Amino acid sequence: MILKSIPCLLALICFSAYSGDTAISKATESTATGTTYAKTDFTTVKEGKFVFSYKIDGPDLVAEVSYPGAGWVAVGFNPTSMMKGANFIIGALVDGKSVVSDEFGDTKYSHKPDTALGGKNSIIKSKCWVDKGVLTVSFTIPLNSGDDKDVVLEKGKKVKLIFAEGKKPDIRSIHSVIGKTTITLE
Secondary structure, eight states: OOOOSHHHHHHHHHHHHOOOOEEEEEOSOBOGGGOOBOTTSOEEEEETTEEEEEEEETTEEEEEEEEESSSEEEEEEOOSBTTBTOEEEEEEEETTEEEEEEEEEEETTEEEEGGGGTOOOOOSEEEEEEETTEEEEEEEEESOOSOTTSOOOOTTSEEEEEEEEESSSOTTSOOSEEEEEEEEOO
């Protein structure tokens, strides 16, 4: 999502000043990446209409991010400045096929696939689907992939999360909605 227009720049400026309400609860159910977990296994974070559910499973983070629509949805972990430094997982359902990418915030205003920046794709499993008008991207990533284009996630540590949604099922299209919050990984 390389920003090339004034409206997008204004959206990011608004993003950096945004502070919404975040609700955190235990998920009622999840089938992240095709594995069914007990109903109480996931912690769910709601930021506006974004829903992020996760659990730590050994050395991995199993998670889902969703948003109403059928375009694309993304979550970024621990940005240092706007998008810069964040580890992004972005996904869409394109012509019935899951497209999920492991990306890195290379500037304040853009991100690229890890593999385009000398890193590696650290996604272990992923899947996208639309159900009742809500797009969900589920994924499993290592807590510590050893890739310098991924952030290290640790249980008990604070994690900044940023969210974005796009209207088109094209992960290179500009976002239309954003959100952010900070959580402590449980």
